[in-house]
Amino acid sequence: MNSNELIENYFSKNISKQELLEFNHLYKTNPEFKEEVDFLKAIKSVSEVEDDVEFKKQLTSYESEYAHKEKSIISKWLKPLTAVAALLIIALSINFLINSSINEDKLFATYFEPSKNVSSPIVRSETDKTALNNAFITYNEMNYEQAIPLFDNAYNNTKNSELLFYEGNSLLVLGKIEEAIEIFKEHLTYNDALTNRTHWYLALAYVKTKQLEKAKVELKALINSEETFKKTEASSLLEKLE
Amino acid sequence: MEHHYVDALKQGDEKLIKELYGNYRNEFLFFSKKYNIAGADSLDIYQESFLAIRKHALSGKLYDVNSSFKTYLFGIGKHLIYKKLKEYSKNQSYELQVHKVDFDYEEISIDATGNLTKEQELLRHYFKQLGKSCQQMLTLSFYRGLTNEEIATLKGYESEAVVRSQKSRCLKTLKDLIKKSPQI
Known part of the structure; x- marks a missing residue:
């Protein structure tokens, strides 16, 4: 098994006992291999932090909806919005009929x-x-x-x-x-x-x-x-x- | 636990996540109010609990948990509420036992996330200079531990080979960014 495959299996936790022995051996004896693995481990930590930040942003974005008490706003705008949406659908379908073939x-x-x-x-x-x-x-x-x-x-x-x-x-x-x-x-x-x-x-x-x-x-x-x-x-x- | 909720967290199903977030939000805020947690802190704790339950979902261990999504979420929340109360009590004398909350959820402990080392903070700086798709690719591969096949299926890439070459392209770009910089 080549070292790239070993690394991939290591990070996806799909590594067999035999492969893990090989992995550890390479890690100890081959400085280049060690450097690459350490780099990827650092990416793992960094991407975890960034991933959390992104998810937190996602959650916070939901909050803006609660903050604006938008229920009343929604019902106020619902009727005109539905009308606009209906018009849009009609316009789009006409457009679709005219432009049904794409050049x-x-x-x-x-x-x-x-x-x-x-x-x-x-x-x-x-x-x-x-x-x-x-x-x-x-x-x-x-x-x-x-x-x-x-x-x-x-x-x-x-x-x-x-x-x-x-x-x-x-x-x-x-x-x-x-x-x-x-x-x-x-x-x-x-x-x-x-x-x-x-x-x-x-x-x-x-x-x-x-x-x-x-x-x-x-x-x-x-x-x-x-x-x-x-x-x-x-x-x-x-x-x-x- | 409800498998489809765990799947939603794992796969980043925004629609379902948003729904879950909304379903328990008000009840949780009410719950933490019983512990005299300040309003802004409650919201923070709710989001932290969500973050933690997602982490557990990603690690795969939630599939074997017997309790429901809600019980687990509130269990983590309770753990964080206790932590917050301890923080409060450092500032003033505060008795935990004062709260005799009887209807309740079993507390679920979570690991604190480790801080990044100096080198890792620097790496993070360059990581953020990568395009969004590269950041995502590296996150899926190394943090989430997805195989190339799984990434191909999840993100609609044509094949495992396309993922492999895109990934090595991203790693090369990241290394180039680091090399180019005068700091290292």
């Missing part, structure tokens, strides 16, 4: 435009020829083909996760959808100022490749986030997909 390419073309550079002001000077600056200049000039390797390099050197966002956008423009999807997924492993925006572009990439269920998941993630960027568009696109 993915057309949707993509309607909604997609590459993002502007919102990260880094460009300095055009003889002295500032940093790779990053060049990447953004090329991107602004819409030389996407050239911009891709520049962003890729700059990202590898600086690990500035926002650069993945622009690399993904460039790939989308050029129709390299599968590659764009991979880059966006990598960007989503980070939490930076542009992470939520990536849900939008990843959703479009999924639309283009006819993976509509996945597109919906991304759109919902954007709509439920605090990000205001493309929120209206996301809602209207989601409606069309549903």
Whole structure:
């Protein structure tokens, strides 16, 4: 059994006696193995604390409902709300009848435009020829083909996760959808100022490749986030997909 | 205990959790009032009890418990109420025995959660910089101890292999974040 499997079985408590002996032996004799296991144990403690915090937040969010004594409010608004809901259902079903077939390419073309550079002001000077600056200049000039390797390099050197966002956008423009999807997924492993925006572009990439269920998941993630960027568009696109 | 309640806590079924929370909230606040617990503390204790019962559900040990969800929840609550009363009594002379509450629940002790070490606090800082889906993936794998197959089923990933690669991607990102930082 390889060490990764041993580790997985250890953390999921699915480890046999024999495997546990092997695990303990490796832990004592192999420093690299020990380091990895200790790191994962630390993640275990940290994620437990974070998980509790999240759950507490969830419970506290229920409290706001009790605090507002919303019963009276609900009954007051119930009638008009029901009317609005009924109208919405009618409107949506008409919409559904009209748009019952989805043309993915057309949707993509309607909604997609590459993002502007919102990260880094460009300095055009003889002295500032940093790779990053060049990447953004090329991107602004819409030389996407050239911009891709520049962003890729700059990202590898600086690990500035926002650069993945622009690399993904460039790939989308050029129709390299599968590659764009991979880059966006990598960007989503980070939490930076542009992470939520990536849900939008990843959703479009999924639309283009006819993976509509996945597109919906991304759109919902954007709509439920605090990000205001493309929120209206996301809602209207989601409606069309549903 | 009612298995579907334990499942709801384990799987994070928000609808049912919210319902459970609402079902016993007022009764619990009334219950702790009998022990002269202040209003704000009561609510805090109720939430802490919920947090603790969820922890027990996650660990899997609730399936074998004979008492009902409510009895268990109130049992934990009682334990926390006693703890709070001891806190009160440090500030002023306070007799526990004063409360002769006869209708009652059996007290259920819970372990206090350990604090994080300095290194772990630092790791937590980077952990929070991960995207939500990565945080969730690592929580499910390491804290909750789910296998890759279980995560795939729970979160609708296509296969165990997708979970595996996503997990290693998340771990790599976390390690990169740590490496990139000047502090370590």
